[in-house]
Amino acid sequence: MDIPLLVFLALAVVTVIGALGTVLMRNIVHSALFLIVSFVGVAGIYVLLEADFLFAIQILIYVGAVATLILFGVMLTRGVRGEQPQLNNQFLPAAIMAILLFVVVLVPVILNSIWPSSTQPAPTATTALLGQELMGTYALPFEVAGVLLLIALVGAIIVAREH
Amino acid sequence: MSVPLTYYLILGAAVFCIGLYGALVRRNAVGILMALELMLNAVNINLVAFSRAVTPGLLTGQVFALFVIAVAAAEAAVGLAIIIALYRSKRTVNADEVDLMKG
Numbered sequence: 001m002d003i004p005l006l007v008f009l010a011l012a013v014v015t016v017i018g019a020l021g022t023v024l025m026r027n028i029v030h031s032a033l034f035l036i037v038s039f040v041g042v043a044g045i046y047v048l049l050e051a052d053f054l055f056a057i058q059i060l061i062y063v064g065a066v067a068t069l070i071l072f073g074v075m076l077t078r079g080v081r082g083e084q085p086q087l088n089n090q091f092l093p094a095a096i097m098a099i100l101l102f103v104v105v106l107v108p109v110i111l112n113s114i115w116p117s118s119t120q121p122a123p124t125a126t127t128a129l130l131g132q133e134l135m136g137t138y139a140l141p142f143e144v145a146g147v148l149l150l151i152a153l154v155g156a157i158i159v160a161r162e163h
Numbered sequence: 164m165s166v167p168l169t170y171y172l173i174l175g176a177a178v179f180c181i182g183l184y185g186a187l188v189r190r191n192a193v194g195i196l197m198a199l200e201l202m203l204n205a206v207n208i209n210l211v212a213f214s215r216a217v218t219p220g221l222l223t224g225q226v227f228a229l230f231v232i233a234v235a236a237a238e239a240a241v242g243l244a245i246i247i248a249l250y251r252s253k254r255t256v257n258a259d260e261v262d263l264m265k266g
Binding site for chain 1 (some may be wrong): 165166168169170171172173174176177178180181182183184185187188189190191192193196197198200201202207208211212214215216217218219221222223225226227228229230232233234235236237238239240241243244245246247249250251256258259
């Protein structure tokens with residue numbers, strides 16, 4: 001067994017355990033902490049795929065910002081006192097059926113398809129190349145993403161404001 | 164690339180299915196939001212894996228992953244704002260207790 005495969009398996013286990021913890025934990029704070037574990041696992045996967053800029057972004061945005069935002073959300077919405085909240089809604093059997101159907105369709109497609117592959121080496125540093133792509137080919141989507149973030153920011157402030 | 168593309172796709176499918184489960188069955192709206200983030204991460208794994216395996220020089224998949232991250236950040240901010248506004252008016256964050264828009 002070669003080392004990248006072992007690293008991949010370790011990262012995959014971390015990611016999947018984090019994901020399972022996120023959806024199965026009773027305590028929503030534990031869920032949020034497991035979500036961080038999963039994000040870090042995905043960041044490791046990016047390293048393995050030689051996407052160094054995305055690794056940094058994953059740590060900064062997801063582990064740094066989104067996880068903090070979610071923990072703030074948890075903190076601000078707790079305090080439903082007295083009752084022990086039931087974890088899942090009544091759709092559990094339907095959800096499991098839907099996911100099984102999805103797996104039955106998806107996994108054979110993944111395993112039986114012949115995916116195109118290239119033996120070309122990946123660029124050693126992706127940051128400059130990504131910047132050129134974003135300012136060149138993808139300039140318009142890049143600007144639209146900026147406007148979207150601005151609108152989301154203003155909208156979030158207006159929605160969450162106390163009247 | 165020594166790890167086959169299929170492995171990454173299976174990992175992405177697994178994380179997506181776990182996220183889908185969470186989004187469908189969780190009652191807590193913050194839990195649903197976290198499950199959505201998991202699903203978006205699964206999509207990103209697939210995008211970056213395809214980018215690395217198919218066109219390593221072009222980085223198209225990585226650019227798309229960046230856009231997905233931007234949209235996910237916007238979604239998390241707006242989603243949490245809605246949840247906080249909901250908590251203020253209804254004193255609950257359980258998605259199945261909120262039926263204001265049910266006919």
